[in-house]
Structure formats: C-alpha cells, structure tokens
Amino acid sequence: MDFLEFQNKVSNKINVDLSSYKRNRVERRINNLMKKHNLSDYRSCLEKLNTSHDFQEEFLEHMTINTSEFYRNPKNYEYLQDKLFPELFANKSKIKIWSAASSNGCEAYTLAIILNELGIDPSKYQIKATDIDPAILQEARAGKYKENSLKKVPEKVLNKYFTKKDDYYQLDRKIMSRVQFGRLDLLKDRYDTNIDLILCRNVFIYFTKEIKDQLTKKLSNSLVNGGILFLGNTEYLLKPEEFNLNKIYNSFYRRK
Ligand SMILES: C[S@@+](CC[C@H](N)C(=O)[O-])C[C@H]1O[C@@H](n2cnc3c(N)ncnc32)[C@H](O)[C@@H]1O
Numbered sequence: 001m002d003f004l005e006f007q008n009k010v011s012n013k014i015n016v017d018l019s020s021y022k023r024n025r026v027e028r029r030i031n032n033l034m035k036k037h038n039l040s041d042y043r044s045c046l047e048k049l050n051t052s053h054d055f056q057e058e059f060l061e062h063m064t065i066n067t068s069e070f071y072r073n074p075k076n077y078e079y080l081q082d083k084l085f086p087e088l089f090a091n092k093s094k095i096k097i098w099s100a101a102s103s104n105g106c107e108a109y110t111l112a113i114i115l116n117e118l119g120i121d122p123s124k125y126q127i128k129a130t131d132i133d134p135a136i137l138q139e140a141r142a143g144k145y146k147e148n149s150l151k152k153v154p155e156k157v158l159n160k161y162f163t164k165k166d167d168y169y170q171l172d173r174k175i176m177s178r179v180q181f182g183r184l185d186l187l188k189d190r191y192d193t194n195i196d197l198i199l200c201r202n203v204f205i206y207f208t209k210e211i212k213d214q215l216t217k218k219l220s221n222s223l224v225n226g227g228i229l230f231l232g233n234t235e236y237l238l239k240p241e242e243f244n245l246n247k248i249y250n251s252f253y254r255r256k
Contacts, residue, residue, distance in 0.1 A: 003027060006042035013049050014060050016132060017187050020211040026063065033062050057135060064133045065206070068103040070110045070145075071152040072201070073233045079249055081114050084228060088196055095125045095196040100186060100219070101203035102129035105140030105179065106149050109171060111199075112178040113161055122178050128192070130184035137181050143171035186215055191222040198223060201232035201251070216243045223255040 007026065011018045018026050030045070037055070039045045048055045071077050088095050099108040108129035115125060131137055146168055150158060162169040184191075186203070198219055204212045219229055220243040231237070231251045240246060245253040 001042045001046075003042070006030075006046065009046055010049065010059075013046070014056060014063075016060065016063065016185070018063070020187050020208060021063075021206050022208055025206065029062055033059065060133060061135055064131075064136070066103045066133065066136045068106040068202075069149040069152060070106045070113075071154075072107065072110075073251070074152055076230065076233075076250055076252070077110060077114065079252065080111075080230070081118065083249075084197070084252070085115065085118060085120070088228075089120060089124060092196065093124065096192070096194060097125060097127045097197045098192065098195050098199070098222075099127065099129040099179075100184070100191075100198060100200040102131050102137075102140065102181065103133075104136050104145075104149070105129060105143070105181065106145070107199055107201065108140075108179045108181075109143070109175055112175045113157060115178070116175060117157070127179045129179050129181050131181075132183065132185045134183055137183060140179075140181050141176075143173075143176045144168045145171065186218075187211070191218055193222050194224050195222050195227055196224055197228045197230065199230045201230065201235070204232065204235045213243075216245075220244050220255055225255055227255045229253045229255070 007018045034040075034045050037048065039048060049059060097111060099111070102108050108127050111127055129140065131140075144165075145162070150162070150169060153162075158169075161172040161175055163172075186200075200215075200219055204215070207215065216237065223229065228248075229245060229252070231253070233251055236251065237243065237245065237247070237253060240253050244256050246256060248254045
C-alpha cells in the first residue's frame with residue numbers, strides 16, 4: 001500500500017482529512033508512531049487502527065500538536081486588553097468570541113481572565129472554544145494545568161485565579177464557567193457567523209497553503225464587519241486584502 005492510499009484510508013477511519021495537512025509533517029509523524037509501536041508497514045498500522053480504539057486515540061493525538069500556554073505571545077494579549085477590548089465593548093452591548101483550535105483551553109481562559117480583570121460583566125460576552133481533538137477538549141474542561149503552560153502568567157494573576165494542587169494548578173471555577181467548549185473540525189464543519197473576535201492561532205502552520213487560504217476566507221466570512229481575526233505569531237497574511245481584511249497590529253487583522 002502506498003502512502004496516499006494509506007492516508008486516504010486513515011482519514012476515513014479517524015474522520016480527519018490528512019491530505020489538507022503538510023505532507024512531510026504527516027508522513028514524518030506517522031513513521032515515528034509506527035516505529036514506536038513496531039509496525040513495519042502501512043497495512044499493519046491500518047489493521048491496528050481498525051482493531052484498537054486506544055491506538056486510534058493515540059494516532060489522532062499524535063497528528064494534532066496540542067501545545068498551548070496561557071498568555072502565549074504576551075504583547076498581543078496586552079494589545080487586546082488595552083486597545084481592542086475597550087473598543088469592542090464601547091461599540092456593542094454583547095460581543096461574540098471564538099477560539100478556533102483551542103487545544104487545552106489556555107487561550108480561551110486567558111481571554112476570560114483578562115475580561116474579568118477589566119471588570120466586564122460576563123453577560124456582555126460569549127466565549128466559544130473548539131478543537132478537533134475530543135481528548136484535549138476533555139482536558140480543557142477540567143481546567144488543570146502544569147507549570148509549563150503557566151510560565152507567562154503574571155504572578156498576581158496566578159495567585160488570584162489558580163490553586164496549587166499536587167503536581168498541577170486548578171483554574172478558578174468562575175473563570176472556567178465563562179468558556180463553552182465543543183468539537184469542531186475547521187476543515188469540514190460549518191462556522192458560526194457574526195463573530196466579533198476570532199482567535200485561530202498556531203494551527204495554520206500545519207495546513208497546506210491552499211487549505212490555509214480557504215480557511216482564512218471562511219474565518220473572514222464569519223466575522224462581523226469590523227470584526228477581528230487574531231492569528232499565531234508566525235502566521236501573518238501576505239495579502240490580507242484578498243480576504244477582505246486589513247492588518248492592524250502584529251497578528252491582528254480587521255474585516256473591512
Ligand atoms: C498548537 S495547538 C494551538 C493551540 C492554541 N490555539 C494556541 O495557539 O496556543 C493546535 C491545535 O489545533 C487543533 N487542530 C488541528 N487540526 C484541526 C482541525 N482540522 N480543526 C480544528 N482544530 C484542529 C489541534 O488539535 C491542536 O489542539
């Protein structure tokens with residue numbers, strides 16, 4: 001069985017279109033996993049996927065890199081806090097926020113903490129956070145974090161919103177209740193509309209250029225006019241105007 005046939009069969013099995021991701025990376029990660037499990041060819045890997053639910057879960061987790069942290073790229077969160085949030089809330093009674101590819105929730109919860117610090121009433125916003133990986137969404141809902149996701153959290157914030165347990169920190173329940181998590185595949189599923197702020201960070205790097213462009217178009221169409229798209233630090237758009245967007249600061253784009 002050649003790689004493309006295998007990729008096709010696996011995509012159906014795990015319900016993730018692997019052909020939309022950069023091929024080198026997909027191939028490398030599959031080969032690593034096969035080595036780990038002593039699987040000598042694609043056929044035996046497929047067999048294991050068909051017979052072991054645990055292996056299916058491990059496979060999906062291995063393909064989707066879940067690394068995240070609170071206040072990742074802090075300058076961007078400062079900009080949100082000092083400039084964009086005051087502006088968004090001044091113009092509207094309720095704003096809709098979506099953390100697409102939210103991983104373990106660090107990003108969405110960072111927003112909830114910042115909004116709480118700004119003293120904005122939770123009835124004035126909605127934060128939805130979605131990811132393709134059900135296991136990481138379970139982690140997000142538990143709100144338990146190891147130190148490596150908390151390195152950029154200001155000490156005052158850490159003391160106020162996290163409780164140290166044995167080998168993890170538990171996030172404050174009030175903050176957790178401000179984010180609704182759900183599964184959404186950016187490639188296949190329909191997106192919500194009329195969103196004021198979309199965070200789609202550190203996931204485009206895994207997709208082919210063609211797919212990245214398609215998704216940027218879909219995300220832009222989900223924004224209200226004047227809505228904001230917040231990308232990862234290395235994921236700038238060369239020609240934002242092609243997506244009806246204007247660059248406003250670092251990784252922030254505004255829909256025209
Ligand atoms: C590196 S994490 C980024 C987390 C967070 N946005 C951040 O920047 O810290 C990438 C996330 O994208 C998710 N992902 C990968 N493919 C996806 C898809 N097709 N639809 C939705 N999420 C996807 C992965 O499961 C993973 O949790």
